[in-house]
Amino acid sequence: MQIEQLSTRQFRIFISKEELEEREISCEELDNSRDDWHDHFYELLEDACDSLGVETSHHVSVELYSLQPHGIFLMITLLDEAIVVEESCLTSRVLQFQNFDDVVDLARRFPDAISVKSALYHMDQYYWIVLHTENTDLYSLACEYGEPMKITPYVLEEYGKRIMREEAIQKLKYWFC
Numbered sequence: 001m002q003i004e005q006l007s008t009r010q011f012r013i014f015i016s017k018e019e020l021e022e023r024e025i026s027c028e029e030l031d032n033s034r035d036d037w038h039d040h041f042y043e044l045l046e047d048a049c050d051s052l053g054v055e056t057s058h059h060v061s062v063e064l065y066s067l068q069p070h071g072i073f074l075m076i077t078l079l080d081e082a083i084v085v086e087e088s089c090l091t092s093r094v095l096q097f098q099n100f101d102d103v104v105d106l107a108r109r110f111p112d113a114i115s116v117k118s119a120l121y122h123m124d125q126y127y128w129i130v131l132h133t134e135n136t137d138l139y140s141l142a143c144e145y146g147e148p149m150k151i152t153p154y155v156l157e158e159y160g161k162r163i164m165r166e167e168a169i170q171k172l173k174y175w176f177c
Contacts, residue, residue, distance in 0.1 A: 001013060001014070001015050001016075001019055001044070001047065001048070002014040002015075003048050003051055003052060005052050009077060009078045009079075010075070010076065010077045010078070011048065011052060011054075011076050012073065012074060012075045012076065013044065013048050013073070013074040013076065014071060014072075014073050014074075015044065015071050015072050015073075015074070016070065016071040017069060017070060017071045018071075019071065020071060020072065023040060023043075023044075025040050041062075044074070045060070045076065048076070054078070059078075059079040060076055060077065060078055060079060061076075061077040061079055061155070061159075062074060062075070062076055062077075063075040092130050092131065092132050092152070092153045093130070093131045093132075093133065093139055093142070093148065094128060094129070094130050094131075094148070094149050094150075094151055094152070094153060094156065095128065095129045095131065095142055095143065095145075095146030095147060095148055095149065096126050096127075096128055096146055096147045096149045097126060097127040097128070097129065097145065097146040097147075098126065098127075099127065100127055102127070102145050102146065103120065103127050103129060103145070103146075103172060104172055104176045104177070105145055106129070106141070106142055106144075106145040106146065106169070107169050107172035107173040107176065107177060108173065108176075108177045109141060109144075109145075110138070110141070110169050110173060112173075114135075114138065115167070115170060116131060116132070116133050116135075116138060116169055116170075117131075117132035117133070117166065117167070118130060118131050118132065118164075118166070118167065118168040118169045118170075119153070119156075119162065119164060119165055119166060119168050120162075120163040120164040120168035120172070121156040121157075121160035121161060121162055121163060122160060122161045122163055123156060123159055123160030123161065124160075127163075128149075128156050128160060129142065129146060129168060129169070130153045130156065131169075
């Protein structure tokens with residue numbers, strides 16, 4: 001296992017195919033979200049954190065890359081406690097959309113008289129809207145077109161591509177409806 005610390009909060013791990021076999025981790029386990037893969041992952045994370053002298057009590061963001069036939073590459077980012085918040089504390093609501101047309105359809109249905117602080121992102125082949133509203137009617141309307149997700153806007157800001165920073169719904173309505 002090769003570990004490279006990129007910053008105080010980020011490191012990457014390369015695990016060869018041979019090391020995966022030694023740990024009895026199969027490619028099938030990697031493809032499926034199974035409990036035994038999660039157990040193996042936590043062992044790998046603890047080993048890496050121990051060798052770097054990093055506490056394992058952090059929340060983490062993980063990106064997994066398969067380098068067939070050589071092994072796997074994990075990018076680990078330690079998240080601030082302040083970034084990981086409980087759902088009840090969220091004032092921003094994040095919705096995932098399958099395609100851009102669904103986002104435009106949502107904008108078309110939003111009432112003209114209501115201005116909502118919103119942002120549009122693209123990440124992992126999906127479109128994402130961040131709504132800053134406590135209005136349950138507007139949120140319910142948005143849920144008809146997108147799927148509510150339990151990630152924070154910070155994750156989208158860090159890993160996604162921002163398309164519209166503010167007033168995304170109003171801008172989409174203006175340009176596409």
